[in-house]
Amino acid sequence: MTTHQGPAPLTRPEAIARSLQQRIDAEALAPGSRLGTKHELTESFAVAPATCNEALRILESRGVVTLRPGPGGGVFVGNPTVLMRLGQKFLHLSGDPVSVADALVVRDALEGPVLFDAVRYRTEADVAELRTLARALTGSRSPRGYLRATWAMHRRIAMISPNPLLREVYCSALEQAESQVRGVHTPEGVAVPGPEGKEVHESFVTTIATGDPAAVEPLIARHRLLVSIPDLPADPQFT
Numbered sequence: 001m002t003t004h005q006g007p008a009p010l011t012r013p014e015a016i017a018r019s020l021q022q023r024i025d026a027e028a029l030a031p032g033s034r035l036g037t038k039h040e041l042t043e044s045f046a047v048a049p050a051t052c053n054e055a056l057r058i059l060e061s062r063g064v065v066t067l068r069p070g071p072g073g074g075v076f077v078g079n080p081t082v083l084m085r086l087g088q089k090f091l092h093l094s095g096d097p098v099s100v101a102d103a104l105v106v107r108d109a110l111e112g113p114v115l116f117d118a119v120r121y122r123t124e125a126d127v128a129e130l131r132t133l134a135r136a137l138t139g140s141r142s143p144r145g146y147l148r149a150t151w152a153m154h155r156r157i158a159m160i161s162p163n164p165l166l167r168e169v170y171c172s173a174l175e176q177a178e179s180q181v182r183g184v185h186t187p188e189g190v191a192v193p194g195p196e197g198k199e200v201h202e203s204f205v206t207t208i209a210t211g212d213p214a215a216v217e218p219l220i221a222r223h224r225l226l227v228s229i230p231d232l233p234a235d236p237q238f239t
Helices: 012-026 038-045 049-061 082-090 100-121 124-138 143-158 164-181 195-210 213-226
Strands: 034-036 065-068 074-077
Touching: 012 034, 012 038, 012 049, 034 038, 038 049, 038 074, 049 065, 100 143, 100 164, 100 195, 100 213, 124 143, 124 195, 143 164, 143 195, 195 213
Parallel strands: none
Antiparallel strands: 034 074, 065 074
């Protein structure tokens, strides 16, 4: 028998990001409205600059805010596209952030269409960038670095698809999972995934480069056997 554990607790940056999002919604702030400087926001939330910067990076990736440098700059309300808002809405239907596992379920469900599109529509430039990302992945020396490189590769693969809704929902699922793993540190004894994981991701690039649709389903099956998130404790900076 299993029990439902509920949504994963928010990291400190994600909590700040949610608070700023709620402020924008509650005050019905229009795109371009100024929220303050990074320094002002850091002081208002009483957190370290790095924590505030991470929260702003999360919101910027969702199109919720924009950052402008220089005199008169600061943090401003963004204007996310309809598709970006729709992608986030899919991941917040209950009003609560989904867990890493829930986000990866969405990602896994869309992985087939994403990879088939990549095989069909890839260009030489796409393949060249994927090979660069594959080298970064195989050179990873920490679990967090490996996850970062892996998700960068999957995000780049998704961007090959000509289907904008597929791209946005898939990348939103990745962003949701990644945002909950950023605020962790690597404890002693946690190893980087072995050669099998790196070989599977190199096979993604090979399959896309050769344009072989028959290789897609077996590759996805191998990949799903590898998917796991290290059980890393929260970094004290974010608790």
